[in-house]
Amino acid sequence: GAVVSQHPSRVICKSGTSVKIECRSLDFQATTMFWYRQFPKKSLMLMATSNEGSKATYEQGVEKDKFLINHASLTLSTLTVTSAHPEDSSFYICSAMGPWETQYFGPGTRLLVL
């Protein structure tokens, strides 16, 4: 149990376009989801905390207008990278707060902006 999916698994887009990444908890409801960014051979950096039915809480230094988060239901949160640029290329991972105080992670989305 406690499976989290992400879609797409990888995406290539042109500079200036917007990309939406979906994070779904498949077999449990998640009031809270988290979005992380990971650079090659580096640790995870928390970008924002997504709460169902309310605005996301962004970490310091993360532009909320650049990275739009919507947590419309108890099983779905979306991250939209707006007007993407090459420096936004990264591995984006979501997690959902599940049973037993544990965060369950999605498989990640690799974004490449050309």
Add this chain to the structure above:
Amino acid sequence: SQQGEEDPQALSIQEGENATMNCSYKTSINNLQWYRQNSGRGLVHLILIRSNEREKHSGRLRVTLDTSKKSSSLLITASRAADTASYFCATGETSGSRLTFGEGTQLTVNP
């Protein structure tokens, strides 16, 4: 910001040997969790230890927590080539809160 520091950054051992990874943190915590990540994949939750616990076991995994030293260790016994991955510790300051990840240890188990 990342508060966890992991030691060593990289560890290479032979199959069958034990692997020990350490994690230190700076603030008070409610719990500490260990995750595993295969290259280019998501994270897999391994074990959670609460601040009032000192040791926990799960299969070949043994985790210790010393809150006075603000440190934790992860021991993998009888390692296998399939254990090759990056291992991260993550701390939660309150129950169900955001996690702060350490820098990770890259473990390589040679067959």
